[in-house]
Structure formats: C-alpha cells, structure tokens
Amino acid sequence: MNGARRSDAIVVGAGIVGAACAAALARDGWRVTILERSFASSGTTSVGMGHLVVMDDSPEQLALTKYSLRQWRELTPTLDRRAELDACGTLWVAEDESQLAALRAKRDLYATADVATEVLDPRALSEAEPHLRRDLAGALRVTNDSVVYPPGATLGLLDDARKHGAVLRDGIGVEAIVPNGVRLASEVLRADIVVNATGPWAPRLTPALPITPRKGHLAITDRYPTFCRHQIVELGYLTSAHVMTSESVAFNIQPRSTGQVLIGSSRELVGWDAQINREILRRMLQRASHFMPRLGDLSVIRCWTGFRPATPDKLPLIGRWDPIPGLWIAAGHEGLGITTSLGTAQLLADQIAGRVPEIDPAPFSPMRALAAVHS
Numbered sequence: 001m002n003g004a005r006r007s008d009a010i011v012v013g014a015g016i017v018g019a020a021c022a023a024a025l026a027r028d029g030w031r032v033t034i035l036e037r038s039f040a041s042s043g044t045t046s047v048g049m050g051h052l053v054v055m056d057d058s059p060e061q062l063a064l065t066k067y068s069l070r071q072w073r074e075l076t077p078t079l080d081r082r083a084e085l086d087a088c089g090t091l092w093v094a095e096d097e098s099q100l101a102a103l104r105a106k107r108d109l110y111a112t113a114d115v116a117t118e119v120l121d122p123r124a125l126s127e128a129e130p131h132l133r134r135d136l137a138g139a140l141r142v143t144n145d146s147v148v149y150p151p152g153a154t155l156g157l158l159d160d161a162r163k164h165g166a167v168l169r170d171g172i173g174v175e176a177i178v179p180n181g182v183r184l185a186s187e188v189l190r191a192d193i194v195v196n197a198t199g200p201w202a203p204r205l206t207p208a209l210p211i212t213p214r215k216g217h218l219a220i221t222d223r224y225p226t227f228c229r230h231q232i233v234e235l236g237y238l239t240s241a242h243v244m245t246s247e248s249v250a251f252n253i254q255p256r257s258t259g260q261v262l263i264g265s266s267r268e269l270v271g272w273d274a275q276i277n278r279e280i281l282r283r284m285l286q287r288a289s290h291f292m293p294r295l296g297d298l299s300v301i302r303c304w305t306g307f308r309p310a311t312p313d314k315l316p317l318i319g320r321w322d323p324i325p326g327l328w329i330a331a332g333h334e335g336l337g338i339t340t341s342l343g344t345a346q347l348l349a350d351q352i353a354g355r356v357p358e359i360d361p362a363p364f365s366p367m368r369a370l371a372a373v374h375s
C-alpha cells in the first residue's frame with residue numbers, strides 16, 4: 001500500500017469468507033478490524049460440510065472453484081491440525097448408463113480445464129469404496145478435491161489475519177452500514193472500506209442483495225474408521241443444487257478425520273425455520289442407504305441444520321457496491337462458500353488494490369443485482 005498512513009478496513013462477519021477476506025486485506029497492508037456479533041455460534045461456516053470441490057454448474061463457477069482449489073493447495077503447508085485437511089478426492093457415482101454418459105462429459109470438460117480425473121469401472125469402484133452398492137455403473141474420481149473442518153480452517157485464517165495486524169472484535173453486532181463506516185449500538189466506526197461478509201444475513205445490512213437462506217440438514221455417525229475413504233456424491237447432486245425447488249435430497253457423504261461419517265445433504269426454501277424436518281432427514285438418510293446399504297447399520301449421533309446463502313444465478317456476490325461509498329460485498333456463496341472463500345478473498349483484495357485479478361471478476365459483481373431490478 002502506498003503512503004505513510006495505513007488505510008482502515010472493516011470486515012463484518014467472521015465466517016470463513018470474512019476470515020479469508022480479512023487475511024488477504026491484512027496481508028495487503030490494510031489495518032483490518034473484523035466485527036463479529038457472535039463468533040463460533042451462529043454462522044453457516046460452523047454447520048457446513050467442508051468439501052473443497054471443483055464444480056461445473058457454469059463456466060464461472062468452474063473458474064472460481066478451480067482457482068480456489070489451487071489456493072487451498074498453496075495454503076495447505078501452512079494449515080495446522082485444526083483444519084483437518086484431508087486430500088481424499090471426490091467420487092461422483094453414476095447409477096446407470098445415462099449417468100455414466102454424463103460422467104464422461106464431466107471428465108471431458110474437466111480435462112479441458114486441466115482438472116485431474118479418472119473414470120472408475122464398477123470393479124475399481126468397489127475396490128475404492130467397498131461399502132457402495134455393487135450394481136453402480138461407475139464413478140469419476142476428482143483427484144485433487146479435499147475436505148476440511150470449516151471452523152478449524154477459519155481459526156487458521158483469522159490467525160493469519162491477526163499475524164498481519166488484524167483485530168477481531170467479537171460480540172459486536174453491526175446495526176447498519178453507512179458511507180465509509182458502520183453503525184454499532186452506541187457509536188459509528190469509520191473506515192476507508194467496509195466488507196459485508198455476513199453470509200445469509202448480508203441483506204439485513206445491504207437490503208438490495210438477492211440472498212435467500214437455503215436450509216440444509218447434516219447427520220454425523222459415531223466413529224467407524226475407514227468406513228469410506230472419499231467424499232462420495234451422487235451425480236444427481238448437481239441437479240439438486242442447481243434447481244431452486246422447494247426441497248430436495250441427494251447422497252453426499254464425507255469421511256471425517258475422527259473416523260465419523262458426515263452424511264448430507266438436503267435443500268429447502270423455508271425461510272429461517274431451523275427446526276429439524278424429520279421427513280426430509282428420513283429421506284436424506286434413506287437416499288444415503290440406497291447407495292451405501294451398510295450406512296443404515298451405523299449409529300447416527302447428531303443431526304443439525306444450517307442456512308446456505310443462495311443467490312438466484314448460483315454465483316456469489318464479490319465486488320464493489322456502488323450505492324454506498326467504501327462498501328464491498330463478499331457474500332452469497334450457497335453451498336460452496338468453504339471451497340470458494342480463498343478465491344473470493346483474493347478476487348476482492350485484487351480489485352480493492354487495483355490489480356488485475358487472475359479470473360474475470362465481472363460475473364461475480366454484486367451490481368448485477370441492481371441491473372436485474374432495473375431491467
């Protein structure tokens with residue numbers, strides 16, 4: 001940063017996106033203050049799944065997830081045990097011939113994007129994951145996908161931010177964002193820039209943002225080490241994530257470093273109702289047993305829900321918010337915010353610094369929300 005005076009940045013929200021933005025800005029020389037109303041209790045990051053995954057719902061999504069995965073790989077040597085990073089890869093499983101054709105198309109697309117994959121025939125699939133149903137048609141292994149424990153990874157990012165001078169003020173709820181500042185209960189804090197990184201709550205501070213809470217259930221089993229070795233996802237998950245229907249479930253399981261199996265996932269549009277929906281949970285677990293019959297024998301010890309910050313076009317909102325001087329947005333990451341937190345932070349920091357980002361930032365500009373309203 002030029003000049004003698006270091007400029008002030010406020011990041012609102014200490015979920016994984018806010019933590020990553022704070023770290024990137026602090027590394028760039030900003031004097032960063034992170035304001036969090038209640039750290040480690042209420043954010044989506046503390047209830048997500050932590051699958052670091054390349055996704056190809058759109059070319060823009062592929063670009064951002066691939067870019068972010070590379071940054072996770074670069075960060076890996078500096079991550080400590082709290083992040084529980086496991087480079088287990090993803091297995092996308094196909095039930096029949098038509099899904100197998102879709103898997104091959106996915107493999108070809110990933111090859112053009114230099115994403116390493118390998119098609120497994122039924123025998124290789126059984127060897128890779130013995131508890132999967134034997135009559136599956138095959139799978140695509142995406143070698144460089146990983147999993148992390150999101151709250152642990154967030155603590156690491158916050159440590160990095162603090163190492164570069166950032167300060168986390170916990171228990172501080174922002175009531176409003178004003179030009180070059182924020183209003184708290186009893187004072188106004190001024191800064192050159194403010195980043196709204198409040199996930200699904202972002203529209204409460206910036207009302208025009210088109211972010212909707214999209215509820216998801218997860219269930220975790222007791223410890224069964226080596227029960228599964230990859231993040232395993234049914235190909236139909238893509239449809240479940242893409243279509244904004246009122247509810248859907250898909251098979252999606254993850255091995256945890258504790259030996260537990262994390263089972264997902266569901267999607268519902270029910271506002272902020274956080275209650276467990278027993279019917280959806282039953283369908284989700286049934287779907288998992290449909291692919292992995294022995295899952296039904298495992299003891300599920302805890303279930304919970306969380307709210308993905310969903311946008312209508314399935315892309316996050318990253319960039320300057322013109323109507324309020326000094327305001328930048330980093331929110332709306334739906335079910336990919338753990339994966340894309342690092343890419344988001346770099347994209348934001350590059351734009352703020354006036355550097356040319358490595359991937360095109362235009363599709364992620366939050367200003368498209370206003371363009372949609374006025375078109």
Ligand SMILES: Cc1cc2nc3c(=O)[nH]c(=O)nc-3n(C[C@H](O)[C@H](O)[C@H](O)COP(=O)(O)OP(=O)(O)OC[C@H]3O[C@@H](n4cnc5c(N)ncnc54)[C@H](O)[C@@H]3O)c2cc1C
Pocket residue numbers: 012013014015016017018019035036037038039040042043044045046047048049050051052053172173174175197198199200201205215216217218264265305306307308309330331332333334335336337338339340
């Ligand atoms: C069931 C489920 C499974 C998921 N699985 C995955 C996955 O496998 N891979 C993946 O990449 N993503 C996954 N996600 C998505 C991911 O968890 C989210 O996209 C990500 O956590 C969003 O992070 P965030 O920092 O934007 O928001 P949050 O983590 O919600 O952080 C926002 C923070 O802002 C704070 N805040 C809000 N309002 C204020 C205010 N006024 N003042 C101060 N602080 C405020 C909140 O307390 C919170 O801590 C999943 C999500 C769910 C629900």
